[in-house]
Structure formats: C-alpha cells, structure tokens
Amino acid sequence: MYTLCDSERKKFELIFETINRSAILSSADRNGNIIFVNEQFCEISGYSKEELIGKNHNILNSGFHPKAFFQGMWKTLAEGKVWRQDICNRGKNGEFFWVDSIIMPVMGGNREVEYVSVKFDISERKRIEMSRLHSSKMLSLSEMAGGVAHEINNPLAIIASKAILVKRQIEQGVFDSDKVKDSLNKIESTVERIAKIVRSLRLFSRDADIDEMENVKLSSIIETTFEMCHERFKNHSITLEINCNQEIWLECRPAQISQVLVSLLSNAHDAVLNLDEKWVSLHVEWNDHRVQINVIDSGLGVQQEVVEKMMIPFFTTKEVGKGTGLGLSVSKGMVEDHAGKLYYKASSKNTHFVLELPLSQLKSNCSSGKVA
Numbered sequence: 453m454y455t456l457c458d459s460e461r462k463k464f465e466l467i468f469e470t471i472n473r474s475a476i477l478s479s480a481d482r483n484g485n486i487i488f489v490n491e492q493f494c495e496i497s498g499y500s501k502e503e504l505i506g507k508n509h510n511i512l513n514s515g516f517h518p519k520a521f522f523q524g525m526w527k528t529l530a531e532g533k534v535w536r537q538d539i540c541n542r543g544k545n546g547e548f549f550w551v552d553s554i555i556m557p558v559m560g561g562n563r564e565v566e567y568v569s570v571k572f573d574i575s576e577r578k579r580i581e582m583s584r585l586h587s588s589k590m591l592s593l594s595e596m597a598g599g600v601a602h603e604i605n606n607p608l609a610i611i612a613s614k615a616i617l618v619k620r621q622i623e624q625g626v627f628d629s630d631k632v633k634d635s636l637n638k639i640e641s642t643v644e645r646i647a648k649i650v651r652s653l654r655l656f657s658r659d660a661d662i663d664e665m666e667n668v669k670l671s672s673i674i675e676t677t678f679e680m681c682h683e684r685f686k687n688h689s690i691t692l693e694i695n696c697n698q699e700i701w702l703e704c705r706p707a708q709i710s711q712v713l714v715s716l717l718s719n720a721h722d723a724v725l726n727l728d729e730k731w732v733s734l735h736v737e738w739n740d741h742r743v744q745i746n747v748i749d750s751g752l753g754v755q756q757e758v759v760e761k762m763m764i765p766f767f768t769t770k771e772v773g774k775g776t777g778l779g780l781s782v783s784k785g786m787v788e789d790h791a792g793k794l795y796y797k798a799s800s801k802n803t804h805f806v807l808e809l810p811l812s813q814l815k816s817n818c819s820s821g822k823v824a
Contacts, residue, residue: 498544516540
C-alpha cells in the first residue's frame with residue numbers, strides 16, 4: 453500500500469478542501485439514504501445537516517423528472533458506472549434549483565456500496581436557457597399568428613352569417629324552427645372550435661417549466677399541436693398527415709411535448725414550402741416500453757455538415773430574422789428532461805426526425821406498434 457508523505461498529504465487535504473468549498477458534496481447508502489453532506493449542500497437546499505442525515509434523497513425530489521429518469525440512474529449505478537445528468541431539485545423553501553450532478557458507486561469502509569455525489573449549481577444557466585426558450589417560442593408564435601388568425605376568422609364568419617339568418621327570420625316574422633335549430637347548432641359547434649384553438653394557443657405559450665409530470669394521452673397532445681399548426685399548412689397547400697393510436701399514455705409535461713412537436717412541424721413546414729411535392733407526416737410507433745413520434749417531410753434529407761451542428765444552440769440555416777437557432781437545441785433539452793431522445797434519422801429516404809419517450813406506467817390499451 454502506498455504511503456503519503458507529509459507534503460503529499462497536505463496537498464491532498466488542500467485539494468479536498470478546495471472541492472469542499474466550491475462543490476455540493478454528499479454520499480448515500482444503496483437505498484438512497486443520506487450519510488454525509490457538506491455545507492454547500494445545506495446552503496443550496498436550505499436544510500441543516502441534522503434535517504438531512506438519515507433521510508432519503510427523495511426529500512429533494514421536485515417532481516420535475518419522470519420515474520424513468522431515476523430508474524435509468526439506479527440502473528447505471530447498479531452496473532458500477534458513473535452517472536451524470538442535470539437534476540432539478542426542490543429546496544426546503546419550495547423553490548427549484550438545478551445541479552449538474554455526478555454520482556459514482558464506491559466501496560465504503562464497512563464493505564458496503566455507497567454513492568458519492570459531486571454537484572455544481574447551474575440554476576443561473578438554466579434560467580438563461582429558459583429565457584432563450586421563451587424567445588424561441590415567441591418567434592414560433594409570431595410565425596403561427598397569421599394562420600391562427602385565419603383559423604379563427606373563418607369560424608367567426610360562419611357564426612356571423614348564421615346569426616344574421618336567425619335575426620332576419622325574426623324580423624320578417626318567418627320562423628322556421630328546424631332552420632333556427634340548425635343555425636344554433638352550427639354556431640355552438642363553431643364556438644367550440646374557436647375555444648379549442650384558443651386553449652391550444654394558451655397551452656403552447658404558457659411557461660411549463662414548473663409543471664408536475666402527469667399521465668396524459670398522447671393523442672390529446674397531438675390534437676393540441678394540430679390545432680396550432682393546421683391552418684398554416686393548409687394556407688400553403690402543404691399536406692399534413694397525422695396518425696396516432698388513441699390509447700398511448702405518457703408521463704410528461706404536455707405543454708413541453710406540444711412545444712417540441714410544434715417546433716419540429718414548423719421546421720418541416722419551412723423546409724418543404726418551396727418544393728414541388730409538399731407533405732409532412734407525423735406518425736407514432738410504440739412497444740411495451742417506449743414510443744417514437746416520427747416527423748417526416750418530403751425533403752430529401754439534411755446535409756451531413758448540418759446534421760453535425762443542428763442540435764447546437766444558435767446554429768440555424770434560416771435567414772436572419774427567421775430563426776433563432778434554438779428550436780432543436782432547446783427541444784432536445786426538454787426531451788432529455790423526460791428521459792427521452794430527439795434525433796435525426798439519416799437512414800430514411802426523406803427528412804426524418806424522431807422524438808422518443810418512455811411510456812407511462814399506466815397500461816396502454818394497444819398492442820406493439822413496430823418500434824425496432
């Protein structure tokens with residue numbers, strides 16, 4: 453066994469003290485119960501050492517990450533590997549804070565496995581990323597505004613014309629109850645159509661970063677997305693084909709998944725706008741564990757040099773003022789926060805992006821859907 457001399461021992465003590473002052477340190481047993489925390493851990497969490505030692509790490513669980521996120525963490529650690537991810541925790545005061553977390557399994561002095569964690573506060577970085585996301589969303593909203601206005605103007609014209617017909621009958625004293633009932637039914641269904649568009653717009657534009665995970669049907673998320681995009685595709689004579697099973701459930705933040713899909717569909721819309729053949733397809737495949745949402749357009753793929761850069765923040769191939777270069781990079785981050793993946797499928801004949809997410813713990817009433 454190697455023995456440290458006094459100078460080496462002092463050097464290692466200095467290194468540890470430096471890390472102890474700058475990093476958030478903790479260790480836990482194999483069940484996740486806290487054994488040790490340093491002062492930095494107490495400061496960022498708001499808990500004292502007495503409140504933390506012996507408690508499970510779940511005391512900091514913010515509800516931000518799905519169960520699959522932590523299941524993947526424990527699987528990695530059980531294999532003896534180092535796990536690293538950004539984690540959103542909740543402090544004693546109820547506020548969220550983000551840490552870049554590195555967790556490694558080690559053999560403790562009692563020959564029991566312990567998990568040593570080194571974390572760094574990245575809350576400010578996340579705040580900046582979310583600010584950029586907001587800018588990207590506002591641009592997307594601006595791009596869709598014309599389509600949404602047209603989507604609403606059409607049903608408003610229907611309501612106005614039906615109301616005029618009813619009013620005219622009343623004024624002329626010619627009251628056909630069947631025609632009046634038909635007009636009122638049409639007005640009622642058209643109002644609901646407008647309400648759905650407004651709900652979709654509100655869902656897309658709201659800040660979903662602090663939402664809890666919830667179990668929702670994928671079809672309802674896609675319906676919301678369709679309401680946001682449909683008219684824009686129709687106005688430019690682009691065929692938009694949607695195919696989704698009704699009984700697929702996800703554990704997710706629905707607004708964020710909708711935002712990712714709107715971003716992918718918006719990119720596809722812009723890519724095919726000037727092509728002779730203009731179509732975009734969204735179809736879903738699944739198995740017992742995961743679901744793949746495929747967004748494919750009639751373009752013939754993306755050049756390799758673009759593929760290598762397109763997930764990097766601020767990289768864009770659009771003209772100045774028509775893109776922030778944040779859509780794919782921010783979408784990728786949101787998907788990874790759901791323990792999922794967002795990637796480009798180069799083997800496809802056409803331009804093909806895949807959004808892959810774990811299925812909800814709820815049972816989906818559907819058979820396997822050919823995910824390889």
